[in-house]
Every structure is written in structure tokens, then in C-alpha cells.
Amino acid sequence: MKELQTLLERLPFVYQIINEQNPVITHMTTDSREVKAGALFACIKGYTVDGHDFAQQAYDQGAVALLVEHELTDSPLVQIKVKDVFRVLSFLANEMYDYPTNEMHMIGITGTNGKTSITYILEEIFKKNKQQTALVGTIQMKIGDKSFPIKNTTPEPSYLFNSFQAMKQANVDHCMMEVSSHALEEGRVRGIDFDIAVFTNLTQDHLDYHPSMMDYRLAKERLFQQLGNRYDPVRPKYAVINADDAYAEHFIHATSQPVVTYGLTPASDLYATDIQLSATQTQFTLSGMVDEVRITSKLIGKFNVYNMLAATATALKSGVSMNVIKAALESLPGVKGRFQSVQTNTHYSVIVDYAHTPDSLKNVLETIQTFATGKIYCVVGCGGDRDKTKRPLMAHVSETYSDVTILTSDNPRTEDPETIIKDMEKGLESSNYVVEIDRKQAIHRAIDLARESDVILIAGKGHETYQIIGRETYPFDDYQVAHDYLEKRLGD
Known part of the structure; x- marks a missing residue:
């Protein structure tokens, strides 16, 4: 906790104090529901709500200061009026929690x-x-072995820097962070001292938020620009970039820091060759930055080869030996909701995956094609209130790379599920598909249809344990729904 005046003494932005006071700040938040005694409440203007409208609620719950963009004449609290609350909040949160990153x-x-x-x-x-x-x-925040729920892939600054301070107090050496394009566009990661930035790939997604693919790309590039322009021999920084991606050169040019590339050809600094895929494992040879080493992993698919290459290049530049990296790659059992096999005593396979873009769905289905000897069933939907242009593309990919497509609901939110499915049907060229709006029934239908050696892919939600219908959130877990129905069928 720190006195407000102590925080403001370091603030490099132009600001105005209203109702001047010097309370002790215990924490900061942008969510009025999380305000506790001693809070500084940052009034963020969002897309659907304006935090200024919740200042009274924050006061009632114990807030002692407000960060605002316009004066709230009815509030007795001290107000720090600035041009850009989000930008100033990043700085204040960093100062409040002693620059933990x-x-x-x-x-x-x-x-x-x-x-x-x-x-x-x-x-x-x-x-x-x-x-x-x-x-x-996306799944959670973890500090050591302790897990914490998370609202966004990349949370807002006050939550982040409070969490970073907790990590620092837990003696964390390495923090890995997913950085979304939304977070980069909105400035949620300003002030974070990144050592390594990793670029995986860029395919169509979030065009409900970004006006175009160029805007989407430019948002992602900011992470690499934010590595800075200064070389530091004591704390060197690196950009790790997928050289095989069509947008790789844009990201290489976006950073001043040394670049390490990875891919599937010797043109990359770290590359994989002799890739062998099966239903139970992936094998490949690592070369380039290291002497040739053979990897046998339980992570399935060519897309996971890319993921392992990215992690390997990052770990090498973080000072980890190849022997340790090999041991880790070969011991990792998998990631929840990412090509996750539903384990039951059946003669066909059921796989749950988060694939929710045309490219990721294609990657997963192509992987399944490498080992499937029977039919491939794909249960797929698209989220409501999100990018409508990818709906026919998702259906087209499913039709192209599976034998039977089952169209269903994902998170319809405030849209009519039938409307979403009609948008998806525009991408289909045949009538060889099934529509089952109820997602639970769609999963059951796929299992009922499957025979020996078939493979069922349940795509789109992966690790998620909920479904958003209207404005309500209901418990729903693809893995659990499939597992429970398979158990029931075996017991019948």
C-alpha cells in the first residue's frame, strides 16, 4: 500500500487533482465489483459500459480515490483527472507494485x-x-502450482501488476504470458518488461474487433516493438518468430532486437525434419541451433511440432540446456482442451480441441487424417456476437477435411443459434452434414454414429467449462459431456 501523493510524485503525465486528499491506496481496480476498502477505482470507458457511471458504487464499497477522464461533480472522493485512464493506470499500477516485471x-x-x-x-x-x-x-493464471481463475486471456493492468507482485513474492523466475491482440490494441501490457516475444502464426480471427487483417497484424506487431530499441548485454532481449508463417517478415521488421526463427526447413535458425505422426505420439529431429536430437512427444500433430520448436528456441535463449528441454518435451502429457483424447474403452477415438479458427480447425483435421482409418466426424459451431465472416470458412474446412460435419452451437451469446448455423451453411457445397443446435445432443449424435476405427473431433471450446447463451453463462464441458455419454453407453 502507498499514499496517493507518493504515487503521483512519479507520474509523468499531465493531470489535475479534484477534491485534493492523500489517502492510502491499498489496491487498484477497473471493476467496481472488486472494490474493497482503500481502492483506487479507475473509470475506464468500455465498449458497452462507462466506468464513470460506477463511481458511486465504488465509493459505497470503500474506494478512496478515482482515476477519471472527466470530473464527477457529485463524488466526494479525490479524483485524478487525466486524458487517458488506461495509459495512466498502467504506470500507476507499475509504481504501486514496485515494477515487478x-x-x-x-x-x-x-x-x-x-x-x-x-x-x-x-x-x-x-x-x-x-x-x-x-x-x-486463456485457461488460467498459475503461480507455481497454484491456479487462479482469469477473465481475459490478457487481463487489465491493475490486475496484472498485482499478480506480478505476487509472483515476485513467490520467487518466480520465469513468467509466460499469452498476449492477445485485444490487449495490445488497448494497451493492457504497457509497462511490462518483456525479455522474449514469440510469434506463432497469423490467420483470420477477431475480425469483429479489428477492421481488417492488417489491423489485426499491426496490433500483434506491437509486442515486438515494445521489446525496445536498446541492446542490453546484461539482460538481452529476443524475438522468436515462426519463419514459415506468411507474415513472418512483418514481425521480423517490427523489432530492433535479435531475431531467432523456427520452422520446418534449414532456412530457420531452429528447424524440425523427419516428422513422423501417429495417433499416440509425434517424432521429429531438431537441428540448427543445436546438434541433431531426436524428440518423441505425446503432443500430437504438425502444429504441435511448431509449438515445441517455439518453446525450444525460447528456452535455449533463456539459458536452458538441450538435455533438459528434450526431457521436458518427452514427458509432457498434453494440455487440457488441446487435442485432448477422451479416455474410454471404445474402439473409436474422441478428441476435444479448442480449434475455433479456420486454420486451427484445418490443422487439427489434417492431423487426424494422418492416422484415421475410419470416418472422421467433426462437431463444430461458431460463437455469436463475433466475426461472422469466418462462419462459412469453418464449415467449409470441416466439410473438406472430415467425412461428416455436425453443425451445432458454440457460445451463441445474444445471437439466434439458427442464424449462426445458417451463416455456416453458406460455406457447404453438399448436403452431407447434420444440424443439431443443442451442443450436448450434437456430441451424443456423433458418438451414436461412430463405429470402430472412426474419429470424432469436438471442436471450438476445448478447455472451456461453460456455454454462453443470451447473457447467461451455464456449466458446459465438451470433454465431460463426451466422457459421461461414453460411460453411459458402455454401461447400457
């Missing part, structure tokens, strides 16, 4: 696909190297 090895991972898997692979590598880890991402 300056004392940890920070790894930021951005791209359309692969971010979550890479954070978990890196966690396994650093743990094998006897180091304390933390991660922030």
Missing part, C-alpha cells in the same frame, strides 16, 4: 494459434530446469 524473466507469446500450448510447454521446461514458474493465459 523488472525482476522476472518475462516471455510474451502472441499469434492466432498455439499460445496456450507454448506457455504450458515452457512451464514444463523451466520446471525441469528447477526454476519457479508462473503463467498467464
